[in-house]
Amino acid sequence: MSIRLRLALWYGALLALVLGATLAVAFAVHVGTHESDVDASLRGSWEHAVAELDAVGMPMPMPMRLATLTAPTQAASAPTATWLMSPGAAPVVVGDANDAVLSRFDASTVGDGLRDTSVAGGRVRAYAADVPGLQGARLVVAASMSAFDASLGSLGLILAVMGVAGIALAVTGGWAISAGALRPIAKMTETARAIALSRGFARRIEVREDGRDELSELGHTFNHMLASLDDAYRRQQRFVADVSHELRTPLTALQGDLELLARGQLPPAEAAATLAEARQETRRLARLVDDLLVLARADSGPQPFAGKPVPLDEVVMEVFHELRGQAGSRLQVVDLEAGVVLGERDRLKQLVLILTDNALSYTPGGGTVLLSLRCDSSESVLVVEDEGIGISPQTAARAFERFYRGDEAQQLDPAGTGLGLSIAKWIVERHGGSIALGPRAPHGTVVAVRLPAVAQMESKVVATAA
Known part of the structure; x- marks a missing residue:
């Protein structure tokens, strides 16, 4: 009925x-x-x-x-x-x-x-x-x-x-009046059916701007939902296209290296160089797949948050010692205060690794990367500063978008995937914190991560475990 x-x-x-x-x-x-x-x-x-x-x-x-x-x-x-x-x-x-x-x-x-x-x-x-x-x-x-x-x-x-x-007469009148009252719902149904057939999320329902009744409110809400779906669909299409492009590059290089090696006609030195290049592309491909898996989990919906007290200063020092071998004196810890946050230790270490590795990758030889951690009773603030290529306001506004990389970043590090900062933002938000990125005077970039202390985090953990 x-x-x-x-x-x-x-x-x-x-x-x-x-x-x-x-x-x-x-x-x-x-x-x-x-x-x-x-x-x-x-x-x-x-x-x-x-x-x-x-x-x-x-x-x-x-x-x-x-x-x-x-x-x-x-x-x-x-x-x-x-x-x-x-x-x-x-x-x-x-x-x-x-x-x-x-x-x-x-x-x-x-x-x-x-x-x-x-x-x-x-x-x-x-x-x-x-x-x-x-x-x-x-x-x-x-x-x-x-x-x-x-x-x-x-x-x-x-x-x-x-x-x-x-x-x-009342039933007949009610039947006629309800037809006009339910006309917006019929239009919504028609629009939804058309979208289901064509996937044209750009369509909208005609709603009176001055409407104040429930059906007008429903129409506005439906249009807002269509706008969100349209944006999500476009992001998905762009994401798939970006993933295809990012996967094609290492796969093409890897395929070419393997074909050269399969012929067996390369001198030993060239064969060794080709094999090293294939290994590098394999590692890049594996890193890209790992990053995509992390983001896929982030998109799959709320996940259990197994938070435990984590000494964030110890995590910073672990990353410092791991990267000090390749970075040398370019990587320095200038200010480190003891601080405990409620979180997942592996994710927090991944966060510090991403930010530090990014800073080293975009800082040419001679420049330094500075790590600092300041803590008080309410929050812990991790700051990563570099003397690299810097960042423009336009790039900073889009830095956390997936696969987005500025022109200078692509030139300086062609092997980058553009997923690191997206993962870093997800980790920070999962721990109830915030992350900000901007230029550093006179040149370089500064990234600041704010994470709530244990007492504050315990009250937020349910709401932010997404």
């Missing part, structure tokens, strides 16, 4: 409930008011008849043949009659006693007070009581309710027909 039909039926059901209750109350009030008027008229006629009898002033018991009564006032325009009865005497009857319904009414069987009596052809409403001061005398005033009951039946039928017609 469609939402449109459900809305129309719910609207009709609600209206049926409200309309039914309203008509039922109106019908009951009408019946109650009419019968109250009848009851008041019957009592008034009974009291008037008693007053007439009292005005005669004859001794008691009074002979029934001497009793004189005037015809009672019709109760709510209904045929009405009065019976004065006494044991052993014929009753005195005045009024509309010859009415088709009242003529079948036996006044002697009516109990005291207001009573309803069913007779052939209708219903009789009567008020009966003994006459005060007249021993054995009983006075009954009755009205035929047949015309009123017939009118009630007609009224009930009219109200029922009006109610059904109103509900049908």
Whole structure:
């Protein structure tokens, strides 16, 4: 069942409930008011008849043949009659006693007070009581309710027909109105179907800019989602293209080296150089694949964070000793304070290695790379400074994008993949920190990593373990 039909039926059901209750109350009030008027008229006629009898002033018991009564006032325009009865005497009857319904009414069987009596052809409403001061005398005033009951039946039928017609009209109107209200949803469905078939995430839903209702808000949200999907899809396409390009370069070089070696015609010195080049390309390919695996895990969604207290100063010194052999005096630790962070030791070491290796790769001979670590009760700040080629504001703004490399960086280190800083940013954010990159005066680059101390990190670990 469609939402449109459900809305129309719910609207009709609600209206049926409200309309039914309203008509039922109106019908009951009408019946109650009419019968109250009848009851008041019957009592008034009974009291008037008693007053007439009292005005005669004859001794008691009074002979029934001497009793004189005037015809009672019709109760709510209904045929009405009065019976004065006494044991052993014929009753005195005045009024509309010859009415088709009242003529079948036996006044002697009516109990005291207001009573309803069913007779052939209708219903009789009567008020009966003994006459005060007249021993054995009983006075009954009755009205035929047949015309009123017939009118009630007609009224009930009219109200029922009006109610059904109103509900049908409401359902029809609800069906028509819901079509307009749900039109934006139909457009969303059409757009989503078209996107699924064509993968054209650039499409958007037409939404009124001044719309303030829920459907307009849904349309804006849907367009924002499409924009995000479009951006993600374009990034994925660019990523696949970049990966293909980065893999093709070492694979092509490796294939050429292997073909040369397979011919067996190279002099020993050239064969050794070709083999060394093949090994270098293999290592580059393995490094690229490892980096891609790290980023694939980062994109796969939140992952468990196995954080433990890690002395960050020890990690910095491990990296320093590992790279000091190839860097020599170009790599220096200028300021190292003891600091503990909550994290994954291997990831933190990978972070320091990436930043330090990047700084060494883009710092020509003679320049130095400085490592420093400053710690306090709230955070630990790792700073890596170099005297290399520097970085422009435009390059700094895109430095953490995957496969992005500035022109000078590509010239200085053609073997780079452009994935290191992306991985570094993921590691920092996984540990609840931040990373910033910018130029260093008078030349060079500075990278600052801020990681929360253990006490602060424990409160963030659940939210940042992504």
